[in-house]
Amino acid sequence: MKDEIEDIVIDKILDNDQAACRIIIDKYKSFVFNLAFRIVNNREDAEEVAQDSFIKAFKHLESFNRKAKFSTWLYRITFNTAVSKTRKKKVVKNEINEVPEALLPIASFDASFQQLKEKQQQQVIQLILNKLSADEKALVTMYYLEEMPMEEIAEITGLSKSNVKVKIHRSRQKLYKHLSHLLKHEMHDIL
Amino acid sequence: MKTMERDNQQKLDAFFRVNFQKTLKKELPSDEFTDKVLHKLNKTQLSPYKKNQVVFGRKIKWAFFSFIGVLMVFSVYFSLAVPGDNTYQLPPSIVNLLDHYAGLFSSTNNWLMFVSAVALGFWSLMLLDKVLQRISFG
Numbered sequence: 001m002k003d004e005i006e007d008i009v010i011d012k013i014l015d016n017d018q019a020a021c022r023i024i025i026d027k028y029k030s031f032v033f034n035l036a037f038r039i040v041n042n043r044e045d046a047e048e049v050a051q052d053s054f055i056k057a058f059k060h061l062e063s064f065n066r067k068a069k070f071s072t073w074l075y076r077i078t079f080n081t082a083v084s085k086t087r088k089k090k091v092v093k094n095e096i097n098e099v100p101e102a103l104l105p106i107a108s109f110d111a112s113f114q115q116l117k118e119k120q121q122q123q124v125i126q127l128i129l130n131k132l133s134a135d136e137k138a139l140v141t142m143y144y145l146e147e148m149p150m151e152e153i154a155e156i157t158g159l160s161k162s163n164v165k166v167k168i169h170r171s172r173q174k175l176y177k178h179l180s181h182l183l184k185h186e187m188h189d190i191l
Numbered sequence: 192m193k194t195m196e197r198d199n200q201q202k203l204d205a206f207f208r209v210n211f212q213k214t215l216k217k218e219l220p221s222d223e224f225t226d227k228v229l230h231k232l233n234k235t236q237l238s239p240y241k242k243n244q245v246v247f248g249r250k251i252k253w254a255f256f257s258f259i260g261v262l263m264v265f266s267v268y269f270s271l272a273v274p275g276d277n278t279y280q281l282p283p284s285i286v287n288l289l290d291h292y293a294g295l296f297s298s299t300n301n302w303l304m305f306v307s308a309v310a311l312g313f314w315s316l317m318l319l320d321k322v323l324q325r326i327s328f329g
Contacts (some may be wrong), residue, residue: 022225033219044306046218046220047221048219051228054228121213125211126215144212170232172207176203
């Protein structure tokens with residue numbers, strides 16, 4: 001649904017109203033920062049990416065197509081800014097050995113996972129997330145954490161819906177494989 | 192087989208959804224985040240306030256471009272025509288007028304050339320700024 005109040009705020013920004021800028025920043029800073037954080041993986045870079053994203057958005061506000069949702073447009077800028085930031089840094093591949101091994105049944109690792117303390121669960125989820133590439137991390141964060149529909153994720157990332165589906169499927173399998181591996185072999189390191 | 196696979200996918204989706212939401216806390220930006228963005232906006236040329244300021248009105252822009260256009264036509268004409276010559280079959284009144292303005296381009300009266308050079312230089316800078324703005328968009 002089109003947000004008419006937001007449209008008015010955007011018009012005010014175009015009329016050089018600083019208070020309107022503040023309203024938009026306060027409304028979206030949390031999501032923009034979170035998305036950036038999940039991709040770049042540290043607070044300092046995430047803050048820089050989030051700030052740059054807002055600045056780019058304000059600078060190019062005239063080119064914003066009012067038919068689309070402002071939030072989707074802003075998240076797309078954030079996604080592109082964060083991904084290009086990670087590309088500038090050296091990518092450290094952290095793959096586990098591709099030795100085929102039997103994956104734990106879902107019910108079994110679910111039970112093992114629930115036995116862990118909250119802090120350990122956080123560590124495990126963070127560890128398996130860190131095994132994904134920057135854009136895969138962004139995709140699963142939007143899909144699982146923010147519960148965004150595939151269509152919106154496709155708009156934000158600039159991928160087709162079927163491509164998003166395939167990438168999420170691959171990421172899901174990777175997460176499953178890493179979690180299974182972790183719960184089978186490396187729990188003593190975490191515990 | 193397909194049903195089993197879909198069933199597994201759904202279970203995995205449910206597992207990851209629940210546990211991501213349970214364990215991944217929402218990260219919040221610093222308290223000064225908004226002020227920092229506004230400060231950056233005001234400090235840099237990226238400020239929407241600066242961007243949206245009308246430097247030249249549309250009418251002035253048209254007058255400016257017309258002026259440059261006329262100058263270019265005059266320059267081409269005077270580089271080819273010989274004063275007083277009616278090779279170009281123009282009405283005498285226009286030839287007289289052009290002859291009059293030809294004086295502006297003489298070596299002792301080159302202020303018009305100077306103004307047009309400055310204007311063209313300024314216009315090139317504006318164009319360069321537009322190009323840079325497009326390139327810098329992520």
